[in-house]
Amino acid sequence: MIQDSGMARHVLRRLLSLIPTLLMLITVAFFLMRMAPGGPFDSEKFLPAEVEANLEAKYHMDESLLQQYFRYLSQIAVLDFGTSIQYKDWTVNELIAQAMPVSLTIGLSAMLLAFLFGTLLGISAALRQNTRVDYLLMGVGMLGISIPNFVVAPILTLLLAVYAGLLPAGGWDWSIASMVLPVVTLALPVTAYIARLTRGSMIEVMHSNFIRSARAKGLPESTVIRRHALRPALLPVISFLGPATAGMISGSVIIERIFTIPGLGSYFVQGALNRDYALVMGVVIFYGVLIIMLNFLIDLIYAWLNPKVRYDEKH
């Protein structure tokens, strides 16, 4: 009972703290984009002054910056991200709705892959601490962390697509074959990092007193690992999932570009280059909200897995 109200308070406190983060995200993105010299209509050939004035009026760019800012805030309060300037017939909502499933599929599969393989490799390295297997796994892991996405992607493409002809070199048609390269490339550094993280915390946990007690009461080693060691060992991995997602999202900008995938990352870069205010803001806010919500969820999972957090809240 007491525990429940502690948890509820924890949830509420966390939810309230999301508001300033969101506001800051929107504000920074808005003013950063508007500070830019040059506007979205610069690339059009010679616009008569009247036409340009009309265009600016249509997108409310004739108003003061502050007016525009509050207009934008009231707009996104009802989840309307406005119209894209570059893709004339599209609203930003439609563009995001179209690109999101692609990016989400890649991101989620990569995250799942990274979590599964990362923890598995980390645990097996930890249980064989200081053996050759451990050194090999960690050496490969360090390589995985060190090789940038944009090096892995072309090299894998060269080997598997160009030379071996096993997979398509780019493009996206929702087939498994077209997903393999982008997902693997995106998952690689995160897998490696999770493996190192898991190994470190697993080693620490295996040396702690409660594991010794569990062994002393005669539990078989596999039960000790599954029932006692796993949960505390995974805590650092859980809290790493937030930064990992943020990292994957910026990685996806590169991946989508290399593999010509029509996802949110490609829209973002294109939009930024074309000063498509509404589109860029839409993507930034969408991803920002995603990261913020995810961090919130991770926080809850963490508090649920780790009773210490809940008890600390009360004092």
Added chain:
Amino acid sequence: MTKNTDKPVIDPFTAAMSVVDVKGRSPWEDAWHRLLKNRAAVYSAFIMAAMILLVVFGPMLISWESDFTDWDNTSTPPSFSTGHWFGTDAVGRDILVRTLEGGRISLMVGLVATIVSLLIGVSYGATAGYFGGAADRIMMRIVDIIYALPFMFFVILLMVIFDRNILLIFAAIGAINWLDMARIVRGQTLSLKNTEFVEAAKACGVNDWDIIRRHITPNLLGVVIVYVTLTIPQIILAESFLSFLGLGVQEPMSSWGALVSDGAQDMESAPWTLIVPSVFLTVTLYCFNYIGDGLRDALDPKDRV
């Protein structure tokens, strides 16, 4: 004033110490011995030193200029007979010279932007940790908020919006990476400020800024060294990331990221243009990560990953 008064107090002490025969090992010496035992870190340090020498002096020793276009040898594979040991790109420029000169930029960005992030992170973290209370809560709340933002997107926006000069790259990338530093330094400061020697300094009437500067900061050195070594590869990576997107350093300057990007376009006809800069970049990041890991194990044994 304080400087003049504490000199003579310390000197008789050290004089007395040097008479005693038993020589203890300082924590720094201990750390140094732990570091030397870490073979991966030692090898990485040697490779890194060689890499720095190569990047700094290499271009002077090679007869090709980085912007010289050898029209007789466009997209030639690595060979000794043409004089282009690592091949040429599509317009006949020597890949090795370009990679080494790109390395100068990449390493320089890594160094300068790390200093930027170091200055911001340490002063921010030390201030928050030392003052504690409401100031600390507000300052760390701000860090939390910034932490949750998709930062790379803002850097991309910055690079698109402003003229891409190299100073902006330093500042923008340095500004991303100070958050971790600030958090770590703050935590360390929190535990330091309750130690006896800080209390003693307070009791002597030393003011807050002097305590931060003379007593807190030197004791932060260990963690800071570790995180600097781990920040450098992150920053080199971030710069390459931007350059790969075409948002980093601009022609005629080049960096490893830009070269990898160029190479990726020609990889089917001339894979060496991709492989050579990729190997240099990866080896550098690999070595920095291992050195940082080794330093962390040596200096901060309780917090290993």
